[in-house]
Amino acid sequence: MLIVDDVQTKVREILRVLAGAGITEEFVDTAGSVVGAAKLLKENEYGLLVLDLVLPMRLSEEPNDLGGTRLLTEIVRDPSLNRPEHIVGLTVSEEALEKAQPEFSRGLWSIVRYGPDVSDWSEALVEKARYLLARESVEHENVVSDTDILFVCALPRPELSQLKFALGNKFEEISVDGDHTRYFRSVFAEQAREVSVTVCSAPSMGLTAAASLTTKACMHFKPKIVVMTGICAGRRGEVALGQCIVASTSWDYGSGKFVGSADGVQFKANPYQLAIDPATQSAAEAVLSDQAFLDRAHDSFQGNKPNQRLTGLLAPLASGAAVQANGEFFESVAQKQVRKVAGIDMEAFAVAWAAREASGPKPLCILAKSVADFADEEKADDFQDYCSFTSALIGFEIASRLI
Structure with a gap:
């Protein structure tokens, strides 16, 4: 006082x-x-x-x-x-x-x-x-124990399982009284110092589950950085399968209102966008421009993967409550909301919002999602493991440069 x-x-x-x-x-x-x-x-x-x-x-x-x-x-x-x-x-x-x-x-x-x-x-x-x-x-x-980096995943498989596999360290499960979520913790040696990492996943996909998990995990562990990794859908023609999108902005594409008109009921979008922190943006740009690192990440995955090398970009990523399998959806978001939208998922904005609203000290937030499909009628899951694995390595590398 x-x-x-x-x-x-x-x-x-x-x-x-x-x-x-x-x-x-x-x-x-x-x-x-x-x-x-x-x-x-x-x-x-x-x-x-x-x-x-x-x-x-x-x-x-x-x-x-x-x-x-x-x-x-x-x-x-x-x-x-x-x-x-x-x-x-x-x-x-x-x-x-x-x-x-x-x-x-x-x-x-x-x-x-x-x-x-x-x-x-x-x-x-x-x-x-x-x-x-x-x-x-x-x-x-x-507060169970302070942690440097908190990873929040949408689901136990493939996101969380591939995250733990990508990071390589042995994780020990942490019990939190009154909380049924399974948390896992490990300590990494990074640049002559120890970095504590806690990882977890939501019980189901969606904005609500992701927000709830991030909120209580921030209360338990007081992280310096919150990271979400995993899979997203990409905008065909703008991104490639396997490419990692680090969100420059995130928002709920379902935010707005329905209004009546002579043509029937229409949806008027009114999204609130959260922008990446400047320090996080600089770290992300450095990692995404490090092709040697991206090549190592691509080569270290032993499974089904795209023919092209791993690349990444800093771009707008939208979130919404429904799984999309409609080829015209992206163009609708681009025309009515954000012209350069590159990807969509079901959780990222909720994680960013929960991190922003966490009690002090406020954590930085990194949203790194790799493109597993194009949210159209040809939607498949061939590269979900690869996308979960590579986005985890990219998210961890960005966070490590901020610690």
Whole structure:
């Protein structure tokens, strides 16, 4: 927690109240100015900020009524400042409280008057402190063990089985109380350091199963990176069988609404697209341009595989709830949603969304799917094992460059 106040008697009183709620001084930082608080917010993450409204910009300057509000503005505007989960404003000045009220209301933060004759401020702090302590306790109970890379697969076969086979290491099963999902863990030696990897698969295909699995796995293992590998359908003429698509953007192609018209009911698409993180994009571009690595991945698969060498591309990948076997489907998505869509699957967007919504620290997300068919009437499963195997190697190589 962070207390920002230039009056030491008030700081001591706040510390006394927090200690009564179970927060000892070792978990509390203090600052006496806007500049000092901003420095701490750049360096640390806080669950609670207790903020005086009348603050000097620097310790050498006089306090003014807009000091606290200025810090709030910087927290919202400056991405280098870690935004606290909760902010409580305290002031003895009715005038300062009135001036700051709009800014606090806009952020849904609390603001109360401080004084020896007022108890609301101490009750508000105790409530926030106890909530954060209880939440922290629950999160620690749910974390089985931290992991560097979490792999989420659509199904046990072929995706998960080929993933474990491709990575090569021996995986040990992990039991999680109250969770029936089977998780497997291994540790890899990568560039003179150990990288922990946890892998799992959903019980069935689809957006809902993938989102549910990713959400609870992130709670259990707090991964730095979430990776989904496996198979997808590709757009004929734009990609080749076996080619690996790393999603530059992902979205639910079924997001929108049905409207009535003179021509009958029509679907109006309104997808929300998630873009790849810039660091992840750079790592993906490096891996996909490394033809020597791709050749080794292709050659290491001992089974049915395409005649052409393994290649990859960074391109839009859409997800939806239904299996597609319609040759005109891709053109419909390209015309009405994203012109350069290269592939479709049933899970990737859900994994990306769940990773984005995971509690901190936020994991990066990699979606690497290889083209097993063209989602048309000639749909076959000849290369599903190969696609699951090679996408796993590509996904792991990208993740390894980000650790």
